[in-house]
Amino acid sequence: MMIWAQSFAVTTPDDTSIVVRRDFGAVPTKVWRALTEPEHLRRWLGDPSFPLTTCEMDVRVGGRYRWVFTPPDGPGAMGVSGTYDEVARPRRLVTTEQFDDYPGPSVNTLVLDERADGRTAMTLTVRYVDREMRDGWVASGMAEGLGRGYERLDDALEAMEG
Amino acid sequence: MTTLDVVPARDPLSLVFAALADPTRRAMLTRLRRGPATVGQLGEPFAMTGPAVSKHLRVLERAGLITRGRVAQARPATLAAEPMKQVAEWAEQFREFWDLRYDRLEDYLTTMADEPEDDR
Numbered sequence: 001m002m003i004w005a006q007s008f009a010v011t012t013p014d015d016t017s018i019v020v021r022r023d024f025g026a027v028p029t030k031v032w033r034a035l036t037e038p039e040h041l042r043r044w045l046g047d048p049s050f051p052l053t054t055c056e057m058d059v060r061v062g063g064r065y066r067w068v069f070t071p072p073d074g075p076g077a078m079g080v081s082g083t084y085d086e087v088a089r090p091r092r093l094v095t096t097e098q099f100d101d102y103p104g105p106s107v108n109t110l111v112l113d114e115r116a117d118g119r120t121a122m123t124l125t126v127r128y129v130d131r132e133m134r135d136g137w138v139a140s141g142m143a144e145g146l147g148r149g150y151e152r153l154d155d156a157l158e159a160m161e162g
Numbered sequence: 163m164t165t166l167d168v169v170p171a172r173d174p175l176s177l178v179f180a181a182l183a184d185p186t187r188r189a190m191l192t193r194l195r196r197g198p199a200t201v202g203q204l205g206e207p208f209a210m211t212g213p214a215v216s217k218h219l220r221v222l223e224r225a226g227l228i229t230r231g232r233v234a235q236a237r238p239a240t241l242a243a244e245p246m247k248q249v250a251e252w253a254e255q256f257r258e259f260w261d262l263r264y265d266r267l268e269d270y271l272t273t274m275a276d277e278p279e280d281d282r
Contacts, residue, residue, distance in 0.1 A: 020260075025268060027280050030277075030280050033274070033277070034267060040270070040274065047266065102175060103175060103176040132179075133179065133183075
């Protein structure tokens with residue numbers, strides 16, 4: 001099944017995972033730097049309305065990271081932290097991820113494949129602890145259907161039962 | 163393979179997610195879209211006993227997804243919109259967040275200087 005298909009495609013290939021795919025117009029080494037170096041990350045991962053106010057990253061096996069986004073005018077900070085478990089520049093990065101206020105944790109496997117045209121195909125596999133947690137995240141698509149007058153609920157349910 | 167420490171999540175969203183994770187409970191919620199229903203009515207499509215239905219309803223009720231009324235002996239269940247709205251808002255924020263971030267990354271990559279290792 002596929003959900004949330006807008007600028008990126010999300011699929012659920014097995015019981016506990018969500019897979020996000022997106023292409024970028026640069027070679028993997030460059031995408032890798034943008035994803036793993038704080039001075040780059042601060043500039044695209046944060047934005048003026050939701051800046052990345054804490055960006056600590058120790059990108060080596062066993063190292064930890066901590067990101068906090070803080071809105072400049074008011075509450076609603078979002079924190080996420082985890083560890084680096086595999087670091088194979090520029091192809092593969094395995095991390096754990098736990099949001100402060102959302103269900104988790106997950107193991108995230110980021111794979112960057114170089115395409116013939118010099119672009120990079122990114123595949124991010126987010127694996128949750130169990131099916132229940134994964135389905136909960138997927139079911140948020142169903143909740144969205146309910147919240148928006150049910151129009152997407154039947155499709156979402158059909159996809160989930162299949 | 164990396165192993166995960168299972169830390170039981172206690173936030174309200176987790177309760178809703180756990181409640182939504184079960185196909186029987188999702189079917190019950192779908193039935194409740196048509197209006198309130200009793201334990202008997204909800205169990206009928208699944209040939210399920212009253213206690214089994216009640217167990218599912220308790221999970222839904224604890225997550226705030228339904229409310230239970232009191233009509234004589236029956237306690238008809240009614241769909242509650244608010245938690246669904248909260249999860250929907252979260253899902254929308256999550257999608258918007260990553261849509262925006264990936265678009266920003268795409269733009270940012272065009273401004274990054276090449277390094278010798280970027281051999282194209």
